[in-house]
Amino acid sequence: MSKPQQDLLHLLEERGFIHQTTDRDGLNEALNSGPVTAYLGFDATADSLHVGHLQGLMLMRWMQRAGHPILLLIGGATTRIGDPSFRDSSRPVLNDAQIAQNMSGIAKAFTTYLELGDTDGRARVVDNAEWLDGLGYLSFLNTVGRHFSINRLLTFDAIRNRLDREHSLSFEEFGYTLLQAYDFVELAHRYGCTLQLGGADQWANIINGVELSRRQNGPQLYGLTMPLLTTSDGKKMGKSAQGAVWLNSDKLSAYDFWQFWRNCDDRDVGRFLALFTELPMDEVRRLGALQGAELNEAKIVLANETTRLGHGEAAQRDAEAAARALFSEGTQSDTLPKVEASRAALQKGLTLTDLLVETGLQSSRSAVRRLAEGGGLRIDDVQIQNPDEPLSQALEGSRLSLGKKRHFQVVLVD
Template sequence: MTYKPKSEFLHVMVSRGYYNDCSDLEGLDEMMMAGVVPTYIGYDATAQSLHVGHLLNIMMLRWLQNTGHQPITLMGGGTTKVGDPSFRSDERPLLDAAQIDANIAGMKDVFAKYLTYGDGPTDALMLNNAEWLDDLNYLDFLRDIGRHFSVNRMLSFDSVKSRLDREQSLSFLEFNYMILQAYDFLELHRRYNCGLQMGGSDQWGNILNGVDLTRRVLGDTVHAFTTPLLTTSDGKKMGKSAGGAVWLNADLLSPYDFWQFWRNSTDADVGRFLKLYTELPLEECERLGALEGSEINDAKITLANEVTKLCHGAEAAASAEKTAREVFEKGGTGDDLPTLTLAPGDFSDAGMSMVQIFVKSGLVASGKEAKRLIAEGGAKLNDEPVTNAGQMVTADMFTEPQKLSAGKKRHALVRTGA
């Protein structure tokens, strides 16, 4: 890229690795130099929490606010009823209004940790597109908005084309999603003077639709900005771990497990993740990312602490690090480890198998996985190998918490309670 942004926000985006594409980088730069730019990212309410895969664009909104602009978190109360088909092989399950509202409530808790909401010129706004989508008149919408969309062009977008090329069904409901997303941008510009939509590179076509629709309907210029589709250095999608999604809500994933996810980053990812997911100075991110040997572990701890501070607070980060040191360096159990509490009635007369214990703890997803872990020597109880998948244990063995380990990095406590 030859153009060097002058505005503080775009300078941060480019220098820290957030930039993938922009509809008009120089034009957006000029707009951001001229004053506050309300900017939105949309979030469909498909789950009760956001996960690490969303964290990249949440950090973008945080940087946006810190550099003097206004973030808009747009909750998809309306579009969730349709479902984004982008790069999916099947249709999303349709959720009812009550489930959508419950999911939005869970997601709001995350945003409040990263953004300041209020009535000031750079205070964040939280909006719901159901406000303008729920009561649309279908015929008026087709006449006023639908006429600006070419089906030929819509069919050419990768998100649609990939489904059709694989001869996988794409419902008319899903096909409408890109029109509704474009309409969101138009409405946000009309109501709140929103000048920019940001998202991942998989949303590029959808965002450009909104840029084009706003120009056609109002004659105004707005902008699109996308980030790279982020994967780990070994090619895995960000936001996934051996135990499933890495949720940002503490009631779905403990702060300790969240901390461990970042502590377990591969060496090659540390420098890049520090730039994207922390607010440490760029020079410090580069210094830490360049460390080698045992020193890179210190950088990983810094990464885990900084990301966990933003998501769960400084106390949770310090507690997670303390627990990790007790578990790994001192051979202890650590107070913050995820805990499975079993009732005496959960045990049969013969007890409970170690396979069941591992599954109930959440360290493995199935009995088959537990048996494989045991066969490969990765299962331990209080740091002693579990060698017999059929081994039975009784309730009285867990009156004091016992440490369960799956490999070197995943641990849990098991105890019995009333």
Template sequence: MTQYQSDLLRLLEERGYIHQTTDAEGLDALAAKQVVPGYVGFDATAPSLHVGNLVSIMLLRRLQQAGHKPVVLMGGGTTRIGDPTGKDEVRKMLTDDAIEGNIASIRTAFERFLTFGDGPTDAVMVNNHDWLGQIGYIEMLQRVGTHFTVNRMLSFDSVKLRLEREQPMTFLEFNYMILQGYDFRHLSGAHGVRLQMGGSDQWGNIVNGVELARRMDGTEVYGLTTPLITKADGTKMGKSVSGAVWLNETSLPSYDYWQFWRNCDDRDVGKFLRLFTDLPMDEIARLEALEGAEINHAKEVLANEATRLCRGEDAAIAAAQTARDTFAGGGLGEDLPTIEVGADGIRLGAACTELGFTASNGESKRKIGEGAVKLDDEVMSDPNFLITITPGNTSKLSLGKKKHGIIKGI
């Protein structure tokens, strides 16, 4: 381990956040002597971020915990362009109202992870449309375009991979790295930002910003990226079997969020505890050393701590209780996904889809045919079976061992 002098880099290294830095020694010295404002950028393409964004959010939380100032950059301007990194398709255009609505919704999640305010280490949220939207095209070409060469831009993976796959990249998207570089340069001047952080796929964009600030203003700024966070099975963070794991309650029930962490691979427990909870390192070491059935206790701790951070104490307690009621007690937890049916009832296949177990009735039919669906713990075989429930009563529908829902008669 590198012997850093600043609390910031010591904290980031011991918890596994550091992949690359543009100048570790310079950043370490700066963080040891003054408050460092640092930022991460997020585009507002949906009303919620997902767990794939969580490591970057936790980076900002660690920055604040170490006595520095988090700056959350919302891409009100760059969302209109689209980051080509890791994408094979052109991003769909959103209206101004949709982008503003997404930003307002996303902020509610950040308010759980960061302390916002006017103090020297309080977090602030800024919107790059405030400055990008004011720059004329000719001005941008003259002031900023001269600092970028097409040769270099073509060498970045975000561009090169699209070209190799013969996937179209619009000239609009090609400009994204210029705008992101300009964001860093603007924030260094307007907010004293000295650090940009992000995932490893953002390295090229971050380096562009570091170089642009130096060339245009003579300002020394720094970049830091995290490793690519994957699950033990090699898949990316952010997705579960049933889709994206959203941070906002309005996009994903807290029980499902809790279950995502509870169902993680045994091999991921220690890493996820370090990255996504505030538990002390000695407690994490104790939990990740558990073996056999005891590792399930560590997974429950992970689920409780991660849910507490993102959804609050009450949501974590309710989700854990629902899990106990459903799995241990054989009962029905109040936090389970629920649908209501009237006197006409509902077909078994349609109920699976409405509860979110399956993406379509066709998928429901396959799962039922495999014997994976149970109604009140009895295996069902007919997707057209009509479920009727008298008003006030309930039945439990299950897909496999981990997906459960309630059908309520009204």
């Protein structure tokens, strides 16, 4: 393992990763004195991570590069409950098969951004079902529950806000924070983990883990939270007008991933370059300060760097080439994301409305019609005014455009 990097906290602060720390001086000393094992938790609620998780993955990437071991905790057990933090309702209940499938999909993002393995310097994936599934209720109350008062738990913003809005909060959700505290202590015992990372909404949960270790005479634990990210136009990071911006290529093409960054708000360019690329900060500041048309080149750098990290250099080059060909030269590119249409369905009178709804490119038939009314539907640059008319049989290879920024190549299948 390489020697831990000096002034890691300064680097992370400069790039915008730090919101709060439990003991900054103590954590800084620990990070500069030797390897500090850190963990970040993910509940398996979907079969891919999305851009909203990328901040945490990049933070762990910097820590791994600095020589600190990483634990990636997937909540195989806690996913069955769901973190109630700042939610108005309970999560849908998932069965074991769904959770296992989601865990497999989530692990794909880990391998993309981090070096995984059981040897020094590599990140390890762990599942809290290993210790929570066999934990008896009475034992849990004795070892964990007795260290926390209901009075204090009710003061946490995540709990209080839910109750103030008179939304139901189940007993199992109420106990989620104690399970997360127990996770931290258990990871400290099993792997020598002394640092928990999380979003700003996890602050209370992290504090509980630090406090539980202290009350059980365990090791000194630390917490570090990241700012909750929203785009400058107020949207939650990880979402777009078309839905979640997934990290896995089987959920979102490299081209669409590239386009997400290329089309970001001008005000977000500098911040995103600092968080989601590994460019030196002097270059980040230079690019972020560009104005007018020059800022578009900074956005292309952002799109290229994020896509190269997430999908590889070849996919990045293809995505950029497809975008430049489409928007700069007006030519067709076979590197566009594909949308499949059935030949049999075409013969039976498949409409564009049918195609867009069935493939999930639009949420409803009325959404398709609204897009057409606004002039946003085109096939090979020909505006489609009535999406309910049967499509041409000669659709193979056509370019389907949804608005100015979403473009697909139509592929016919048997």
